[in-house]
Amino acid sequence: MAERRVVLILGGTSDARQLAARLVAQPPPGGVRVVSSLAGRTKAPVLPPGETRVGGFGGAPGLAAWLREHRAAAVVDATHPFAARISANAVAACAAAGVPLLRLQRPGWTERDGDDWRRVGSAEEAAALLPGVGSRVFLTTGRMETTPYAGLDDLWFLLRSVEPPEDAVPRNLELLLARGPFTVEDEIALMRRHAIDVVVTKDSGGGQTAAKLDAARELRLPVVVISRPAVAAETCVASVAEAERWVAHVLE
Template identity: 60%
Template sequence: MHVLILGGTTEARRLAEQLHATTQVTSSLAGRVAAPRLPPGEVRVGGFGGAEGLAQWLREHDVDALIDATHPFAGTISFHAASAAAEAHVPLLALRRPGWVAAEGDDWHPVASLQEAADLLPGLGRRVFLTTGRMGLAAFAHLGEPWFLVRSVDAPEPPYPPRMEVLLDRGPFTLDGERRLLRRHRVDVVVTKDSGGAATAPKLTAAREAAVPVIVIQRPPVPAGVPVAASPDEAAAWLAQFSG
């Protein structure tokens, strides 16, 4: 059985680790991170050339099942995967870690996009901890007044906000570390995507403790009709129905 995992997430890597001993696994990475943590099995880096290119790849490599385990905000590739899977007649599953849930004391402000977050931001704070990744900074580039602390794995490229400090780091992050970061930089508002998972969740607890508001960008929807698994174990159980 040949499984193609559209990866780049912790869940994708863990699923590849579970499967590679008994299954032919190919993991596809977008190539946006300079030094990604590679999963076991075969790895390809780069795009497919849209939905048609992905469908052709599925057919040429005799793929039996496709797992979309990309980042919850990598919306374009998810819709390409749905189109390609339908065209190539390959079963498709979306592997998505559960989103975060607000707790008592949280001051969350949900928005639908980076642009909405940028519009809301000036009314909430002036010292911003921005954890939306380096690819979305253009949405905040026109804001000249707030100061931004931007945390990302790789250095961002312009356009980005004029008053900005970059912190290159990769999770998981600790609660004590996030508490110190908010205090040291006098952060008064946090902007994040609802990525879910435990690796970056401590910033939300630290913000709650410090009574710091959090702008939470909501996830784009999974394509209609695509089944969803919440964990690598659930994905492996879904795959088992095709292994006989």
């Protein structure tokens, strides 16, 4: 029975780290082995408490094999809201291995008075919309999916990410390597310094990266917001506390 009390957290987010910390500090009765899996896309990730593995499983079949081998009792998918492929693999793997799955996903952002949001469904749609919205773009979607913007030679981009992009990038681009959270004051100063007239972001939700939205509202700038993909898992919660209670219930 002890071997089956393995909880796999598909992580890389602050919520995943918080959940791991809670389960390690106050494990359910009988104890639990917490294993956090990171995709390995960031060279210097912030590691959570408990055990950590880095790198892919080899798709849904590889993840299902890992769950069987380690006799996993539960999986919590706490990956980024836009990690659609990983989430879909988790659904398929847990179904194949007969392991309960929970999706932990914080709520998306809500538009407020004074906001000028233009919602789109993808990076490609955002790139197609930009020429009619602004000319100096603050691109805050990270180092992935930069290719759709590469052909926009008439626009200037400030790209902020933790690590340099590996895909094609716009010709007129300045790269800013930085890790949040950022204050509203710093975001306002940054946008003014670079004469930004439009912001592009993914609807990641949470407070760590929301300061740019407050800054854009203060400066009356339009924001192109890329909407999230649909949730693949049947069971989904919005908070770390709810996920902790779900794990305790599964392990009872």
